[in-house]
Amino acid sequence: MSENSRRAPEISALVGLLCLASLLAGVLAAGPAHAQDPARLRADVEYLASEALEGRASGTPGADAALAHIAAKMKAIGLEPAGTDGYLMPMQAATHVGAGPTASLRIGERVLAAGVEYRPAGFSDDVAFDDEVVFAGYGLSMPALGYDDYAGLDVQKRVVLVFSGAPAHLDAGLEPIHHHQLSSEAKAALALAMGARALLIVNAPSHHGSNAGQRPDALYAMRPALALQGIGVAHLTARAAHSLFPTTDNKLEELQASIDAAQRPASRPLAIRAQGTLDVQRRITTIYNVVGKLPTKAKSSGAPVILGAHYDGLGHGHYGSFSTAGHEIHPGADDNASGIAVLLETARQLSARPPKKGFAPIYFVALAGEEIGLRGARHMAHHLRTQSAPADAIFVNMDMVGRLRPEGLNAATSQADTSLHTLLHATANRHRLALLLEPLHARHSDHTAFFEAGFTALNLTTGRHGDYHMPTDTIERINWAGLTAVARFVEALVRALAAGL
Ligand SMILES: [Zn+2]
Incomplete structure (x- = not known):
C-alpha cells in the first residue's frame, strides 16, 4: 500500500475501481472467460416460444419454423452440416392418431364401448383377432430379477391380458433407468415376441410405485406413434376388464394381490375369447x-x-397436456425452448473459441418428436450406431433448463461412474452452480433413447414445475440469470468432456 493511499483512502478506492474497470474492459475485449449473453439466450427462447410458432407440435408449420431457425443459426455460427441432408436429418413419424373406422373389441359376449371402456394404443396395428384370452400378470419378463410372467405360458396367437405397472417388489427394486420396461410399448413388444396377436392392458386395480396416482377407470390418451407391426394393443378400464371374470366382481383385485403377496406370477388361460380389431x-x-x-x-x-x-x-395440447381448458397454445418456453437456446449458445462459444487440437468430435443436435415418443432421439442414436460411433460416446441432454432454483441443476447419469460425477461436481463448483446428482430415469426425456442404444447418457434439467405441459409454460417464468448460468456450466462441461477429462 502506498503513502498516498494511506492518506487518501477514498481516492485510492476510486483509482482501484477505475483500474478494475479498465482491467475488466480489457478482458472483455480480449474474449472473456464467460461470454454467454443472456440477451441472446432470451432472443432464441422468445422466438421459439412465440405465438407464431404455436407450441411447435411435430408436423406443424410452427415446428418447421423452429427447425429453419435452428438450422440458420447453426450455419451462421459456423457449424458443419452433419445431418443426412445438410443440417437436416429427416425421418417418418406419426403426428396425429385417432381410433380407426373398424376399431372394435368384444370380450366373451360383451361388446366394449370405444373411448369409454377401452381405447387402442397409439402404436396399435390393425390385426384382426378372435382368440382365447391368456392372463400374463404384469406382462413382464425380468429373469435377472427372478420374475417372468411368461414362464411356461403359451400365448401363440392368443390375446394377452396384463396389468399396467409392475408388482410392488419389482417396482421398488427397479433402477429408474429400467422403468421403460414397464411402458405399454415395451410390454407390447414383449407380447409380440412371445407370439401374441393382441395385448389388452388393464389399469391395475391397486397402484403402487411408478403407477401411483393412476385412476383405474381412466383411459390413457392416444399418443401419436407408428404401428408396432403385428400386434393390436388396447388399454382397458378396470371396470371393463371385470367382464372377463363374470363370476366375481373382485377377481382382478385378488389376482393382483396374490401376485404382489407371493412375488410370483399367476399367469393362466382365462377360458374366454376376445374378438376385434384395434386399428x-x-x-x-x-x-x-x-x-x-x-x-x-x-x-x-x-x-x-x-x-x-x-x-x-x-402445440395446442392435443396430446400430453395436463391442461383441462380447451386447446390453448402450449408455448413450451421451458420445455424446451430453454434447452435449444443453451444448445445454440454453447455452439457459439465453442465456435468462437474452439478447443485446442486433440479434442473429440462435438455434435449439436436439435431433436424432433420428443413429445411423440422420442422419435428424433431414437433415429439419431440409431444413425450414430450405424456410423459405428464408439460405445463410450456421451450424449448430454438438456430438457427444461430455464427454471434454475436455489437447490441447483439436476444432473442424472446412467453410470455409477465416479469419474463423470467428479467432473460434474468440479465443473459446477468452478461455476458456483449447485448440482443435484440423480440416477437417470427412463421416463423423462431423449437420453433414454441414447442409453438404450448403449451410449453413456447424462440428463440436465432444472426440474418439473406446475407449468409443465401447460399453456402457462411461458417466457415470463424463465429465470434468465439461471439459464445463463446453466449455459456457462454446459460450455465448460462439453469442453472438459471433449478434452477427455
Ligand atoms: Zn421436454
Missing part, C-alpha cells in the same frame, strides 16, 4: 432433426460428445 388412423409426416458439428482444423480424436435438446412441443 388406428395415422397422419404420417416427415420430421427433422437438425445436426451440426464443430469444425476442426486438426483431426479430432476420441469418443464423440453429443449435446442435444428437443425443439418440438405440445
